Amino acid sequence: METTIIEKHGKQINSKKKKKWSERPTKTDIFIAIVMLLVIIVTLYPFLHVLAISLNNAVDTARGGLTIYPREFTLMNYREIFSGNNNWVIAFRNSILRTAIGTLTATFTCAVLAYILSRKNYVFRRPLGIILVLTMYVSGGLVPTYLVIRNVGLMNSFAVYIIPALLNAFNVIVIRSFIDGLPDALEESARIDGANDITIFLKIIMPLCMPVLATVALFTAVGQWNNWFDTYLYAGSNVNLTTLQYELMQILGNAQSMTSSQVQQLNQTQGSIIRTTPESIKMAATIIVTLPIVVVYPFLQKYFVSGLTLGAVKS
Amino acid sequence: MSRFYYTDSGFVMFLLKALSVNIYLTKERLKVITMESAKVIDVEKQSQIKARQKQMPKKKLTWKIIKQQKLLIIMSIPFVVWLAIFAYTPLLGWIVAFQDYRPQNGFLGSDWVGLQHFTALFNDSLFYRALRNTIGMGGLGLIFGTGTAISFALLLNELRFTRFKKFTQTVSYLPHFVSWVVVANLVTTMLSNTGVVNNILQFLNLTDSPINFMARPDMFWGIVTGAEVWKSTGWNAIIYLAAMTSISEEMYEAAHVDGANRFQKMWHITLPSIKPIIIILMIMSIGNIINIGFERQMLLGNNIVADAAIVIEKYALDYGIGMFRYSFGTAIGIFKSVISIVLIFTFNTIAKKTSDISII
Numbered sequence: 001m002e003t004t005i006i007e008k009h010g011k012q013i014n015s016k017k018k019k020k021w022s023e024r025p026t027k028t029d030i031f032i033a034i035v036m037l038l039v040i041i042v043t044l045y046p047f048l049h050v051l052a053i054s055l056n057n058a059v060d061t062a063r064g065g066l067t068i069y070p071r072e073f074t075l076m077n078y079r080e081i082f083s084g085n086n087n088w089v090i091a092f093r094n095s096i097l098r099t100a101i102g103t104l105t106a107t108f109t110c111a112v113l114a115y116i117l118s119r120k121n122y123v124f125r126r127p128l129g130i131i132l133v134l135t136m137y138v139s140g141g142l143v144p145t146y147l148v149i150r151n152v153g154l155m156n157s158f159a160v161y162i163i164p165a166l167l168n169a170f171n172v173i174v175i176r177s178f179i180d181g182l183p184d185a186l187e188e189s190a191r192i193d194g195a196n197d198i199t200i201f202l203k204i205i206m207p208l209c210m211p212v213l214a215t216v217a218l219f220t221a222v223g224q225w226n227n228w229f230d231t232y233l234y235a236g237s238n239v240n241l242t243t244l245q246y247e248l249m250q251i252l253g254n255a256q257s258m259t260s261s262q263v264q265q266l267n268q269t270q271g272s273i274i275r276t277t278p279e280s281i282k283m284a285a286t287i288i289v290t291l292p293i294v295v296v297y298p299f300l301q302k303y304f305v306s307g308l309t310l311g312a313v314k315s
Numbered sequence: 316m317s318r319f320y321y322t323d324s325g326f327v328m329f330l331l332k333a334l335s336v337n338i339y340l341t342k343e344r345l346k347v348i349t350m351e352s353a354k355v356i357d358v359e360k361q362s363q364i365k366a367r368q369k370q371m372p373k374k375k376l377t378w379k380i381i382k383q384q385k386l387l388i389i390m391s392i393p394f395v396v397w398l399a400i401f402a403y404t405p406l407l408g409w410i411v412a413f414q415d416y417r418p419q420n421g422f423l424g425s426d427w428v429g430l431q432h433f434t435a436l437f438n439d440s441l442f443y444r445a446l447r448n449t450i451g452m453g454g455l456g457l458i459f460g461t462g463t464a465i466s467f468a469l470l471l472n473e474l475r476f477t478r479f480k481k482f483t484q485t486v487s488y489l490p491h492f493v494s495w496v497v498v499a500n501l502v503t504t505m506l507s508n509t510g511v512v513n514n515i516l517q518f519l520n521l522t523d524s525p526i527n528f529m530a531r532p533d534m535f536w537g538i539v540t541g542a543e544v545w546k547s548t549g550w551n552a553i554i555y556l557a558a559m560t561s562i563s564e565e566m567y568e569a570a571h572v573d574g575a576n577r578f579q580k581m582w583h584i585t586l587p588s589i590k591p592i593i594i595i596l597m598i599m600s601i602g603n604i605i606n607i608g609f610e611r612q613m614l615l616g617n618n619i620v621a622d623a624a625i626v627i628e629k630y631a632l633d634y635g636i637g638m639f640r641y642s643f644g645t646a647i648g649i650f651k652s653v654i655s656i657v658l659i660f661t662f663n664t665i666a667k668k669t670s671d672i673s674i675i
Binding site: 025028029032033035036039040042043044045046047049050053064065067109112113116119121122123124128131132134135138139140141142143144145146147148150152163164166167196197198222225226227228229233245248249252282283286289290293294297298301 | 387398475
């Protein structure tokens with residue numbers, strides 16, 4: 001009994017050291033490390049492979065055998081995408097616009113509603129809270145939602161990316177529980193000074209909520225950037241409303257089975273050296289669509305994960 | 316309260332909810348999560364809510380209060396309007412399923428036809444195929460998704476090289492933030508005739524000629540499940556990893572004294588300790604096996620594998636919206652919701668009986 005206590009005591013003192021390298025790695029350690037290495041390879045290989053294809057000469061790619069680095073480096077595939085006579089430039093603009101506007105507006109509206117719901121004396125606090133939370137559990141489904149969007153007149157308008165996405169019950173609850181955790185004193189002193197709810201919200205609550213708002217904004221932004229379905233369903237017929245994800249989704253099927261013989265055929269019929277293939281353009285498009293997330297991701301990873309625990313504590 | 320999650324509200328929300336259960340557990344300093352704890356928390360939560368309700372006397376709605384809170388009330392109005400239009404009108408829209416809805420006649424002017432659309436639905440053989448595919452792929456996704464996430468969390472939890480552990484975790488979350496369009500593209504590239512999977516298979520002499528994966532209906536369910544596992548394993552593992560951090564170190568030490576090796580500790584300590592979380596997550600996602608949406612199936616599927624790829628939502632999209640049969644499409648949606656509720660209640664009851672954990 002005594003020895004175990006001493007052992008434990010000693011362990012606690014050495015715990016930092018022990019976790020690192022007080023013991024030599026066992027076979028189990030090495031086994032686990034190898035499995036994890038495989039996980040990393042399986043996760044990263046597809047991205048690197050596609051990146052290699054997008055940076056490689058298209059005709060050379062058609063010969064096959066490309067792995068994770070380009071054999072004949074070229075930027076032709078990217079140049080082709082932005083050369084003008086296609087929808088990619090419009091799509092790029094729309095994706096950025098919807099992500100920026102959609103994120104700002106949705107985060108702001110969620111914050112306003114969260115503020116309203118955090119006013120403990122507010123007479124309609126409970127009914128408002130209930131009709132909000134209910135939306136988390138019941139949803140009309142695909143067709144009725146489609147009919148509503150159509151009847152409201154949002155079809156084929158940019159607003160269809162923004163307005164239906166303005167509120168998200170869960171985000172509101174997350175922000176509200178954060179506001180609930182703030183001290184009341186600040187707000188009371190402002191109220192004595194004659195500030196109304198709008199001033200209190202904008203001048204006091206909003207600045208204090210920045211960490212939680214950043215997290216909510218981040219998730220909203222990823223959702224906006226990645227969404228292709230609303231374009232498909234509500235704005236597919238309007239070329240001016242196309243988005244990157246939608247464009248990529250459309251070429252996904254088209255370029256699927258382009259073999260090298262077909263490429264040669266294409267080459268002959270065009271009577272000139274072809275610069276790129278649909279396959280390679282597709283890969284370059286994939287990289288363009290993925291890049292913003294991959295670039296931003298390592299820096300914001302902390303927020304992504306810590307954000308999970310942020311609001312959850314109190315709700 | 317029944318909890319079922321629709322695909323449009325997103326998996327993140329579902330995960331956050333699940334995590335809040337876990338955080339709550341750790342907050343209450345329940346070092347070892349016992350089976351009882353889930354119940355205790357429910358009781359505690361309810362008593363807290365009751366206590367709070369007692370503290371605050373009911374406010375009477377008077378003109379004076381309304382005048383005082385004028386600004387808040389004005390601020391609330393846009394939200395009520397938004398919720399009425401985008402959340403509750405679609406719910407009211409369910410009546411469309413019992414009508415012969417024509418856009419030009421509107422919700423109120425269309426003829427009532429009773430259960431005609433449901434009869435049509437149940438007489439359509441394609442519907443049964445869609446149902447089978449949905450439950451098949453949903454079930455496979457649930458089983459393999461949970462299985463790989465738990466295994467990954469267990470192994471990562473045991474990994475002692477700290478920096479490598481962090482790096483692995485960072486990399487494993489990445490696919491979660493990439494859209495399904497991109498994932499579908501990566502999958503088709505990897506599985507193409509000249510793709511890496513076929514290269515490896517040929518190198519190992521497992522196949523003579525390249526397998527055309529994307530044109531094999533018998534492999535479609537597997538491909539969809541594999542893609543899902545690839546995309547979400549790391550992210551789904553977060554919650555299990557969080558649960559594992561709250562397991563008392565003493566239990567491992569006791570097991571060590573008894574001579575247990577690492578795998579025995581995983582099996583006899585770590586797994587039983589996170590069992591309540593696993594069951595709660597299972598109950599929450601069981602209703603979702605029919606709500607898998609159609610994103611994956613639509614993006615990975617093609618004409619050749621259409622029979623294996625058609626799922627309920629796609630069916631509603633093609634035969635409801637696509638053919639302007641809005642009433643029929645709504646009927647499909649209602650049927651789906653009913654199944655989803657039934658699944659949740661059934662599984663909740665089973666879990667309650669066998670392990671005393673429930674969410675409803």
